[in-house]
Amino acid sequence: MTIKYKAVKMNSPLKKEGKKEQYYPRVAGRQKKGLKDIAKSISQASSFSTIDVIGVLEAFTTEIPYFLKDNCSVELGDLGTFSLHVSGEGSDEIEEVNASKIKSVKMAFRPSVRVKKDLKKVDFKKVKK
Template sequence: MAVKYKAVKMNSPLKKEGRREQYYPRVAGREKKNLRDIAESISQTSSFSTIDVIGVLEAFTSKIPHFLKDNCSVELGDLGTFSLHISGEGVDDPEQINASKIKSVKMAFRPSTRIKQDLNKVGFRKIKK
């Protein structure tokens, strides 16, 4: 397995260098895997049918937002943890903070140490434009 990448011209974040544009590596040729693809892959390496796996994954998918909205982080063992993060409008007095000051809600994912270590072993292959 290798992650495909290509060179992409972008503005340099370091303007002091005197260069405006530089080339940076970016992941390319990414393929999507949907729930059914994942379920079929799991069923090939287990005693569960694709339909059984799809049912569990669908139920699992519907439960994550439920737990996040119930003020929980969702820890998935060696996969990682989902949690909610909010950002909002700043005020001078903490008494002025209320729900109307919250401007956005985002779901974050923090991969586990095992996943991070596994991803550090990824191979790369450059593709042509």
């Protein structure tokens, strides 16, 4: 499998050293695969029907947020772990920290060691704009 990329002009983090803009590689031509695409692929590689797989994946998408909101991380074997992270407003005193200081909640995904290793084995191809 090959990941396509393109060069994109962006502001440089080295502005202080006189560089204003530089070109950086960015993934290009990315396609979306949806639940049905994944279900069809799993179905072709197993004895489960596409409908059965869709049912399991739909339930999965309901259960993940449920467990995250129950203050759990969700570990998915060799895939990785989902967890919630909060960010908020700082306080000078520990007693001032409360729920009203929380400004955003984000779901994070940490890939497993196996997935990280697998993603290192990728080829790249530069595409023109």
